[in-house]
Amino acid sequence: MSTPxxxxxxxxxxxxxxxxxxxxxxxxxPVNVYGCEIGEGVFIGPFVEIQKDVQIGARTKVQSHAFICELVTIGTDCFIxxxxxxxxxxxxxxGPARGDKTQWRSTTIGHHVSIGSNATILPVRICDHVVIGAGAVVTKDITEAGIxxxxxxxxxxxxxSASEVSS
Structure with missing residues (x-):
């Protein structure tokens, strides 16, 4: 409602x-996807936001309501x-950086990584062949394949074995 x-x-x-x-x-x-690079065979569900300079590898699936901010790189054959x-x-x-990108940090997700619903991923590196459980909060780098x-x-x-991670 507008006032005079x-x-x-x-x-x-x-x-x-x-x-x-x-x-x-x-x-x-509906989605909000801008300024990013999406690999071959990727699926993006509804109500997803993918911001600029994000890279998503081939055959990755991004399910509904996911938010992928700037400075994120996701490998191939992943599940979000x-x-x-x-x-x-x-x-x-x-407090928040208020758009000061010098205070932001990047996130790199390896290949064959599955991230369960409602997980939160802070600026970290996650190696290949990892499963993140639903609702998990990843605060530190993950350097060993596992759940x-x-x-x-x-x-x-x-x-x-790598075959235990499916996307």
Missing amino acids: NSAPARRFQSGIVNVRFAANVTVVE GHGVMFINDTFATG YVGNPAQLLRALS
Whole structure:
């Protein structure tokens, strides 16, 4: 509702803008996907936001309501569950960076990584062949293939072979 002394509302449209798509990508709208690179055979579910400079590898599946912020790279054959959140601002100064990208940190997800619904991924590196349990909060780098659960995420068990991770 507008009053005589108020400024008009600023409106931003969501959609798909300046995206480099490889072949056979499926996007279920509505989405907000911009300035990123999407690999071959990727699936993007509805209500997903993928911000600029994100790279998503071939055959990765991104389920509904996921949020993938700037500075995230995801490998091939990954699964990103419903409602997964990637965070690039660590609040290192005691509050939000307020757009100061020098305070943001990057996240790198390896190949054959499955991230369960509603997990939160802080700026970390996750190696290949990892499963992150639903609701987990990943606060530190993961350097060993395995299943990680909890807040903060901890190793539940190592994986004996790469074939144990399916996407």
